[in-house]
Amino acid sequence: MTTTSHSTAVVEQVNDTVHRIELPLPFDDLHIVNAYAILGDTGATLVDPGWSSPESEQTLLRALDSLGVGRGDVRRTLVTHAHPDHFTLAVAWQRDHGIPIHLGAHEAPSVLAFDPRCTRFPRQAELLERAGAPALAAVIRELPLEDYEAAMAFAAPHVWLADREAIDCDGEILVAVATPGHTRGHVVFHQNSTGAFFTGDHVLPRITPSIGLELVPEELPLGHYLGSLELLLTMDDGPMLSAHGPVTSSVHDRVRELLAHHQDRFATITELRASGLTTAYEIARAMTWTRHERALADLNHVHQMTAVVEVLAHLDFLDSGQ
Numbered sequence: 168m169t170t171t172s173h174s175t176a177v178v179e180q181v182n183d184t185v186h187r188i189e190l191p192l193p194f195d196d197l198h199i200v201n202a203y204a205i206l207g208d209t210g211a212t213l214v215d216p217g218w219s220s221p222e223s224e225q226t227l228l229r230a231l232d233s234l235g236v237g238r239g240d241v242r243r244t245l246v247t248h249a250h251p252d253h254f255t256l257a258v259a260w261q262r263d264h265g266i267p268i269h270l271g272a273h274e275a276p277s278v279l280a281f282d283p284r285c286t287r288f289p290r291q292a293e294l295l296e297r298a299g300a301p302a303l304a305a306v307i308r309e310l311p312l313e314d315y316e317a318a319m320a321f322a323a324p325h326v327w328l329a330d331r332e333a334i335d336c337d338g339e340i341l342v343a344v345a346t347p348g349h350t351r352g353h354v355v356f357h358q359n360s361t362g363a364f365f366t367g368d369h370v371l372p373r374i375t376p377s378i379g380l381e382l383v384p385e386e387l388p389l390g391h392y393l394g395s396l397e398l399l400l401t402m403d404d405g406p407m408l409s410a411h412g413p414v415t416s417s418v419h420d421r422v423r424e425l426l427a428h429h430q431d432r433f434a435t436i437t438e439l440r441a442s443g444l445t446t447a448y449e450i451a452r453a454m455t456w457t458r459h460e461r462a463l464a465d466l467n468h469v470h471q472m473t474a475v476v477e478v479l480a481h482l483d484f485l486d487s488g489q
């Protein structure tokens with residue numbers, strides 16, 4: 168692998184046809200999203216081309232230029248899921264340059280529900296009330312969209328991908344594998360020629376992905392997420408090309424770590440429940456969070472929300488008897 172830096176654009180060759188490109192994000196806690204360029208015989212394909220901002224777009228164009236690719240050579244974008252750090256530049260390029268987006272069909276409810284006048288987490292506020300956290304729910308319910316979110320043009324993709332749909336990327340075949348959980352329509356793209364997995368946010372090397380954090384979450388997202396982890400173990404192992412962090416050689420190794428993490432969570436939650444705590448909020452307050460083992464009250468409101476919603480998802484899963 169070779170890594171080169173072109174002013175601000177970091178570009179890493181991953182295999183014969185794929186390059187990883189680091190793009191900037193406007194978040195405090197997550198600074199980079201990986202886009203991947205697949206160079207085919209007659210054109211290029213981008214996986215998760217990042218955030219729609221002038222800075223990100225310029226970085227991407229510079230990186231592509233270093234690979235001998237102009238925007239006019241980009242035939243399509245493949246998007247793992249509809250979170251803005253993966254989806255929004257693709258939306259802008261589809262609208263302004265006619266470059267068609269391919270997105271998992273089950274992202275439709277959340278994509279079509281997007282309205283720039285809505286609040287950030289309407290359904291999560293409902294979940295927090297059910298989790299016994301009415302004060303946190305009240306804070307979350309009032310959170311407006313960030314300016315950068317309200318300005319996003321969410322739009323339907325040119326192609327809604329079915330599970331196992333193959334996409335001919337100018338000679339490179341990628342197969343969309345439905346992996347619901349992080350979002351209900353998340354897909355992992357599997358490269359036929361190399362066995363590499365473009366895992367999006369389904370499997371990340373350092374972070375435990377959030378579950379069901381979307382405008383219209385599904386029932387029992389954790390059950391689907393764990394099923395989507397097990398699914399990857401039924402396929403041959405291959406390199407992991409995720410949306411955040413470095414490329415690694417084995418997706419199976421990280422899937423096993425994430426499954427073990429959730430087993431630990433189930434054990435802790437079951438124990439706390441047996442000790443007399445009943446609501447997801449009470450249980451979340453008795454646990455520690457992030458790799459720095461912080462107390463719930465020390466997290467910001469959005470991170471408190473994701474923690475409590477995660478405990479609620481574990482409780483729902485336990486109660487469903489799956």
Ligand SMILES: [Zn+2]
Nearest residue numbers: 248250349368
């Ligand atoms: Zn995401």
